Amino acid sequence: MSHLMEMVNGTFSYNSLDNIFEDINFEVEKGDVFCILGANGAGKTTLIKCLNGLMKLSSGKVLLNGKNIYGLNHSQIARNIGYIPQIHNSTFSFTVLDVVLMGRAPHLDIFSSPSKKDVKIAENSLKALNIYYMRDKPYTEISGGEQQLVFIARILTQEPDILLLDEPTSHLDFGNQIRTLNIIEKLAKNGLCVVMSSHFPDHAFISSNKVAIMKGKNFIDIGTPEEVITEENMEKAYGIRVKIADIDYRRACIPLKIK
Amino acid sequence: MFKSKIRDKIASHEMSITVLMIIPLILLFFFSFLIGRYPVSPNEVIMAIASKLFLINSTLSPAVNTIIFDIRLPRILAAMMVGASLSVAGASFQGLFQNPLVSPDKLGVSAGAGFGAALAILFSASVFMIQFSAFVWGLIAVGLTYFLGRAFKGTSMLTLVLCGIAIASLFGALLSLIKYVADPYGQLQTIVFWLMGSLASVNNLDIIIMGIPITIGTIILLMIRWRINVLSMGEEEAQTLGVNTKRLQAIIIVCCTIVTASAVSICGIIGWIGLVIPHVARMIVGPDHKILLPASIILGAFFLLLIDNVARTITTTEIPLGILTAIIGAPFFLYLLMKSKEVWS
Numbered sequence: 001m002s003h004l005m006e007m008v009n010g011t012f013s014y015n016s017l018d019n020i021f022e023d024i025n026f027e028v029e030k031g032d033v034f035c036i037l038g039a040n041g042a043g044k045t046t047l048i049k050c051l052n053g054l055m056k057l058s059s060g061k062v063l064l065n066g067k068n069i070y071g072l073n074h075s076q077i078a079r080n081i082g083y084i085p086q087i088h089n090s091t092f093s094f095t096v097l098d099v100v101l102m103g104r105a106p107h108l109d110i111f112s113s114p115s116k117k118d119v120k121i122a123e124n125s126l127k128a129l130n131i132y133y134m135r136d137k138p139y140t141e142i143s144g145g146e147q148q149l150v151f152i153a154r155i156l157t158q159e160p161d162i163l164l165l166d167e168p169t170s171h172l173d174f175g176n177q178i179r180t181l182n183i184i185e186k187l188a189k190n191g192l193c194v195v196m197s198s199h200f201p202d203h204a205f206i207s208s209n210k211v212a213i214m215k216g217k218n219f220i221d222i223g224t225p226e227e228v229i230t231e232e233n234m235e236k237a238y239g240i241r242v243k244i245a246d247i248d249y250r251r252a253c254i255p256l257k258i259k
Numbered sequence: 260m261f262k263s264k265i266r267d268k269i270a271s272h273e274m275s276i277t278v279l280m281i282i283p284l285i286l287l288f289f290f291s292f293l294i295g296r297y298p299v300s301p302n303e304v305i306m307a308i309a310s311k312l313f314l315i316n317s318t319l320s321p322a323v324n325t326i327i328f329d330i331r332l333p334r335i336l337a338a339m340m341v342g343a344s345l346s347v348a349g350a351s352f353q354g355l356f357q358n359p360l361v362s363p364d365k366l367g368v369s370a371g372a373g374f375g376a377a378l379a380i381l382f383s384a385s386v387f388m389i390q391f392s393a394f395v396w397g398l399i400a401v402g403l404t405y406f407l408g409r410a411f412k413g414t415s416m417l418t419l420v421l422c423g424i425a426i427a428s429l430f431g432a433l434l435s436l437i438k439y440v441a442d443p444y445g446q447l448q449t450i451v452f453w454l455m456g457s458l459a460s461v462n463n464l465d466i467i468i469m470g471i472p473i474t475i476g477t478i479i480l481l482m483i484r485w486r487i488n489v490l491s492m493g494e495e496e497a498q499t500l501g502v503n504t505k506r507l508q509a510i511i512i513v514c515c516t517i518v519t520a521s522a523v524s525i526c527g528i529i530g531w532i533g534l535v536i537p538h539v540a541r542m543i544v545g546p547d548h549k550i551l552l553p554a555s556i557i558l559g560a561f562f563l564l565l566i567d568n569v570a571r572t573i574t575t576t577e578i579p580l581g582i583l584t585a586i587i588g589a590p591f592f593l594y595l596l597m598k599s600k601e602v603w604s
Contacts, residue, residue, distance in 0.1 A: 052499055078501030085496060091357040092491055092546035102489045106501025113485035113549055158500070 002066030003027035004193055005051065005081075005162055009060035012043070012050055016058065020046050021217045023060070028195060028210065030161070033188045035204040035225075036197045038214030039238055044197035045086060047214070048164050051195065052081045064162075078106035082155035086166040088147070093138035096150050100125055103157030125156040129183065145176035152183060163187065165196035169203060181207040201229050201242070201253040213237045229253055276544050277553040284339075284561045287568075291335045294568050297326050329463065336470075337461040337525055338567040339560035342532060344473050344522035346559025347552055348515040349533030350540065351480050354487040354548055355511045356416050359541075362534040363519040366423040366512065369530075370430035371400025372523040377437040377450045386460065389453070390469075390524040397520030400426055405512060416494065416508075455579030456527035458567055469521040476518035480552060483510060487548040531584045532559055535592050542595060562588070 006027040013019040020043040028034045036044050049055040051062055053069050062069045064080055082103075103125070104118040114122070126132040129149050134142060139150050148168065155163055168184065169177040177200075184194050185207045198204065204211045204225045211229060212222040215237050221228045234242040234253065241256045292304040307319055307327045348363035356365070364370065375396025379389040404426045408419040441447045486507055490497045494504050519533070540554040563580075566587060570578050 054495060054498060074498055074503050075501035078499060081499075083496075083499035085499075088496070089357075089493060091359065092354075092541075094488065094546055098488065098547050099492075102492065102500055105486070105489045105497075108485075110486060110503075110507070111482045 002063065004029050004032075004065065005195070006063040007051070007060065008063065010047070010050060010057050010062065011059045012046055012055065013058050019058070019217055021214065024219060026212060026219070026222060028162070028193050030191055030193055031188050032210055033184060033194045033196070033208040034210040034212070035208035036195070036212050036214055037199075037201055037204065037229075037237065038197075042214040043217070044214055045166055048083075048166050048195065048197055051164055052083050053077055054083075075106040078158065078160070080160050081162045081164060082158045082160040083164040084148075084151045084155055084166065084168060086170065088151070090140045093140040095136050096126070096131070096139050096142070096153075097122060097135045099139045099150055100153045100157050103154040103159075106158060121159070122153070122157045125153040128156065129153050144171050145173060145179075148172060148176070148180060149183075152180075156187075160192075162193045162195065165194060167197050167199060170199060177203070178206070201234060204229060205251050205253060226251060276550060277557060280543075280554060280557045280561075284557055284564075287561060287564055288335060288339070291338075291564060291568055292327060292331050294572050295326070295331060297322075299323060299326060299331075303327070333461050333463045333466050334458050334567065334571075335564060336466050337458050338564040340466070340470060340473055341458070341522040341526050341529065342536070342559035342561070342563025343556040344477065344518045344559075345529065345533040345563075346536035346540070346555040347477055347480055348519045350537035350548070350551055350555040351484075351487060351511050351515050352533075353537055354491040355508060355515075356420060357491050357493060359538065360534070361420075362530070363515055364427070364528075364530075364533070365420060366404045366516065367400035367426040367430060368397040368516050368519045369523055369528050370427040370434070372397035372520055373454055373528055374400075374430045374434045374437070376453050376524075376527070377434050377441070380446050380449050380453065381437050381441055383446075390465070393524040394520045396430075397523060398516060400430055401512065401516040401520075405509075452579065453527045454581075456529040456581035456584075457570075457577065457579055458526050459571070459577055461525060465525050469525050472517050472521045476514040476521075477556065479510065479514045480518070483507065484548045484552045487511070487552075491546075491548070526580065529563070529581050529584055531581075531588050532563060535588055536562060539592070539595060 007024055010024040011019055011022040024047065026034070036047065038044050046055060050057050053072075056070065064072070064077075069077055097119075100122040101114050101118060104114050104121065108114065108118070123132065123135070126135060129152060131146065131149050131153065134146065139147060142150070148171070165184070169180055172180060181203055184196070188194050208225055210223070211225045212219045213228060213233055220236060221233055229244065231242055231244055234240070240258060243254045243256055245252055245254060289301070289304060293299055293301060303319055303323055304327060307324060309315065310319075311328070345363055349361070352361045352363050352365060353359050372393040376389050376393040378396070379392035384392065404419065404423045407422040407426070411418055411422070438447060438450055441450060486502060489500050489502050490504065490507055497507075498504050523529075536559045537551065537555050540551055540558050544550045544554045563584070566580060566583050569587070570580055570583050
């Protein structure tokens with residue numbers, strides 16, 4: 001049985017002298033939420049971009065259902081893997097529906113526009129996230145949290161098996177961070193696989209079932225959140241001391257003051 | 260209020276805005292036949308066109324027929340074609356470069372065409388050769404820009420624009436060189452006048468020859484117009500949405516260049532339209548390229564036809580089009596900016 005997605009001996013470098021990361025191995029399955037932690041500049045974004053072919057591994061492979069993704073074309077990849085970038089620069093004030101409809105692009109050939117059926121799929125994604133009411137608003141005039149929901153709606157419209165989310169919570173307020181994690185968890189329960197990077201170890205406890213810590217070109221640990229997010233590992237990864245504690249019904253990672 | 264009502268209607272797909280916009284264009288088209296030194300009555304225009312369309316023997320005098328079909332018709336068609344071409348290319352380029360400040364000559368097509376025309380004028384070539392040289396040098400300039408951009412590992416659109424600026428200034432310098440060596444009492448005047456743009460010498464053959472590439476390029480742009488939406492979200496995002504960005508960019512650049520080069524070779528360099536008409540269209544129909552491109556075509560055709568009507572009637576000697584487009588267009592655009600809340604921030 002092949003895995004849904006797998007990275008085998010993944011190595012990447014920009015200039016073939018100095019590797020950003022090397023020999024990384026992991027696999028994810030349906031229903032997984034895989035969270036990649038690591039300090040700024042550890043290479044999380046690069047790693048995620050290698051998973052859908054935005055960047056090419058210098059050596060090693062990424063397998064999608066056992067098939068090397070570099071042998072697939074853009075729309076084949078996009079039909080299986082959706083992606084939300086860390087930062088989006090908007091130029092034109094498209095309506096929310098127009099933006100969400102763009103998720104249908106991998107299902108349409110170059111000369112087609114979305115049909116009624118595609119509009120229906122896009123509207124259903126909006127309804128699923130309870131943002132149908134902003135359908136005709138310009139997406140440039142809504143809040144950052146709402147914008148994130150619009151991009152999640154777009155990725156759902158794309159109907160992929162895997163979602164790559166590059167720091168999905170980093171520009172959101174306290175409440176929207178947790179709401180986004182909740183959505184991610186629900187999507188995984190419905191059978192999607194989510195690979196995301198994060199700056200918040202605590203978020204891995206909330207939403208993930210698999211965590212890896214990236215540090216010095218490799219994963220220093222990979223496993224369940226409980227195994228990986230330990231006081232020692234956090235100190236290794238971020239150079240600060242943390243306290244891992246069980247609060248109410250969940251485990252939490254709390255940073256301590258630097259003395 | 261009224262505008263937002265129209266917007267709602269469009270958003271709910273109840274009404275096709277392009278159909279609405281085409282009505283004034285058709286009216287202006289017929290009206291334009293009436294303008295000019297030789298008076299022609301509306302009846303004569305309708306009769307003449309009907310007789311051509313339905314192959315009825317016309318009872319009109321040969322003089323009226325000649326004026327309608329050999330003088331006014333090519334000029335009207337050329338104005339509409341050029342206006343539409345520059346606008347559709349401008350709208351597509353603004354989407355491609357994700358920048359509303361881009362005009363269709365950003366990659367050097369006008370600079371190349373200007374040089375090509377001046378070169379042909381310097382060698383006292385025929386009118387046809389001047390047009391041909393302008394067209395070919397326009398393509399050469401963009402070709403150079405494109406391959407330079409690629410050679411510098413320029414994956415980004417910014418590299419391409421920077422190469423375009425370099426190539427445009429290079430051809431600008433070569434053009435100055437030609438002006439410098441040209442005969443100041445003949446060739447130089449012709450070059451300067453050509454650069455300011457005019458439709459005075461257009462004939463039916465020009466329309467047919469240049470109409471073919473313009474039509475093909477425009478149709479291809481219209482066919483891929485929804486994908487321009489996706490591309491305008493950024494190259495990387497478009498790629499993750501399954502768009503073959505390199506191929507789509509190349510198609511847009513080739514089509515826009517052919518369309519612009521054809522337009523420029525008929526009538527000289529007319530600035531402003533390719534930059535501003537897409538803005539005006541965006542103010543009316545919104546940024547969705549699916550509606551924006553047809554709207555730009557209609558508005559561009561309308562605007563240049565209007566300007567050309569003014570150019571050929573306001574004074575006894577014709578005013579160059581490039582001057583008028585800016586003199587009429589700039590205040591009009593500023594007025595729209597003031598009226599509209601949707602200023603680019």
